Amino acid sequence: MPTLAISFRNVFYTYPGNEDYTLRDVSFDVALGSTAVILGGSGSGKSTILKLVLGLIKPESGVIEVGGVDISGLQESALMPVRAGIGMVFQEGALFDSLSVAENVGFRLREHDKLDEQEFEERVSRLLGFVELGKFYDRAPSDLSGGQRRRVSVARAMAHSPGLILYDEPTTGLDPITGSTICDLIVKLRDLEGVTSVLVTHQLRDAFQVVQSFVMRKNGAFIYNRIEDVELLVGSEFIVLNEGRIVFRGLQRELFRSDEPYVRKFLDGQIPVSVIETEGD
Amino acid sequence: MLDAAGNWVKERLAALQAFSKLSFDAFASLFSKPRYWRETLEQMDSIGVGSLTIVTLTGLFTGMVLTVQSSATLDAFGARSYVGRMVSLSMLRELGPVLTALMVSGRVGSGMAAELGSMVVTQQIDALRSLGTDPIRKLVAPRMIAGIVMLPVLTVLSNAVGMVGGFLVARFTLRLATSLYWHSALDAIKPHDLFMGLLKPLVFGYIIVAVGCYQGLTTTGGTRGVGESTTQSVVVASVLILSTDYFLNLLILKFVYP
Numbered sequence: 001m002p003t004l005a006i007s008f009r010n011v012f013y014t015y016p017g018n019e020d021y022t023l024r025d026v027s028f029d030v031a032l033g034s035t036a037v038i039l040g041g042s043g044s045g046k047s048t049i050l051k052l053v054l055g056l057i058k059p060e061s062g063v064i065e066v067g068g069v070d071i072s073g074l075q076e077s078a079l080m081p082v083r084a085g086i087g088m089v090f091q092e093g094a095l096f097d098s099l100s101v102a103e104n105v106g107f108r109l110r111e112h113d114k115l116d117e118q119e120f121e122e123r124v125s126r127l128l129g130f131v132e133l134g135k136f137y138d139r140a141p142s143d144l145s146g147g148q149r150r151r152v153s154v155a156r157a158m159a160h161s162p163g164l165i166l167y168d169e170p171t172t173g174l175d176p177i178t179g180s181t182i183c184d185l186i187v188k189l190r191d192l193e194g195v196t197s198v199l200v201t202h203q204l205r206d207a208f209q210v211v212q213s214f215v216m217r218k219n220g221a222f223i224y225n226r227i228e229d230v231e232l233l234v235g236s237e238f239i240v241l242n243e244g245r246i247v248f249r250g251l252q253r254e255l256f257r258s259d260e261p262y263v264r265k266f267l268d269g270q271i272p273v274s275v276i277e278t279e280g281d
Numbered sequence: 282m283l284d285a286a287g288n289w290v291k292e293r294l295a296a297l298q299a300f301s302k303l304s305f306d307a308f309a310s311l312f313s314k315p316r317y318w319r320e321t322l323e324q325m326d327s328i329g330v331g332s333l334t335i336v337t338l339t340g341l342f343t344g345m346v347l348t349v350q351s352s353a354t355l356d357a358f359g360a361r362s363y364v365g366r367m368v369s370l371s372m373l374r375e376l377g378p379v380l381t382a383l384m385v386s387g388r389v390g391s392g393m394a395a396e397l398g399s400m401v402v403t404q405q406i407d408a409l410r411s412l413g414t415d416p417i418r419k420l421v422a423p424r425m426i427a428g429i430v431m432l433p434v435l436t437v438l439s440n441a442v443g444m445v446g447g448f449l450v451a452r453f454t455l456r457l458a459t460s461l462y463w464h465s466a467l468d469a470i471k472p473h474d475l476f477m478g479l480l481k482p483l484v485f486g487y488i489i490v491a492v493g494c495y496q497g498l499t500t501t502g503g504t505r506g507v508g509e510s511t512t513q514s515v516v517v518a519s520v521l522i523l524s525t526d527y528f529l530n531l532l533i534l535k536f537v538y539p
Contacts, residue, residue, distance in 0.1 A: 088411040094404035108412045
């Protein structure tokens, strides 16, 4: 039984036609049940990591293991069982325009599990209920707002109950309140469904919300709490990427204390200095 | 300079390899499950029924203009009664297949490139793969079957309408007797003409779909890239259709015609 959901060892990657490496010598692990937050500016290679985990692209060199399976050299057909254990929330949602919301959410159920119509409807309604979009069952994706599209995308990613969900900038381009509801969903999936999460983002506020919050179910309602004391946070690791290299790996308190120039610049640019000083010292 | 030429050749060869692999994978996927019959029927409807109007109009006017043009030449030899033969053979062997393919390429091939290209740039293809579905099996193979089946059907229709168009002009403008036109038109057709007339659209159907899908799936550069893929799909397919037509003619005339 593997204890690591994801393991990268000395991974290098270049996009076809590019001369520079998009990822250089990237190594990290994500333990089962934990949350990894990958931070970095645009073009730092964050999303490339998620594509590599799914096997959508192949590393130039290095080893990538997902659930204990080395996927670096696997053919497309051999990757399908690996992908069955992964859900992915794409930037902007990547919903299928030609299908209704329900058909999007139940896409995998239709393709792989031969469910009868009633079972399909029940499963999809439950999933849409989880993301609080039950009313939108028959709507077309084009009728949805940006936040609603991301929520449908979350429902689609969790439809086959994967053990690992990858979030590619799930809150980018959303207003803070909608972004916060997406973060709550990520927390809910992690705490109530035991899903290992990898969150790629450049929004520190959202990353901290995911890492610091936890949710409990009480009398049918969801109760959210937030741990303000960063010293207590141990389950989630931060990875900071700059120009394809990992420049930082560690917990949130270590992130605040880091002297690495890019990390400092990244933190200073995004959150008030006073917060870093009081929480970091 | 040499380097640039070398790179250009390398890129073209890589594209040819990727194009061949896409075609091979699409055909290979037909021999194992899952097969997407519903998608195939939808594509047949979209390619076949959707192209009826333009194919009919193209056939009609081609037949009509053929009659007008050829009658002047035939009259010089006192051979006006052969106009039916002229129209039927030209339509069947050459103009029906080629013009239908060019029209369908403009309508359907470009549409495929645009649709698949948009799916690439909005990450829907990645989403499909992440959900455990092979895009070649689900998107390319149904289009490929539909193209190869429907183009011959459309071509037969175009030929028929073209001959009727030719007849209308022959009958009402040239004052040719109905029986004279049809006798000449139908008697001229031999089995090898039918073979040529049906083999060509099979090949052209494959070219249109394979080029459209390849251009769509290799789209890069956002919405601008989608536009480029769409244009490129029509340009490449048209050139391939016309050049393949020439070589098919050489082969068929050498090996099939008596």
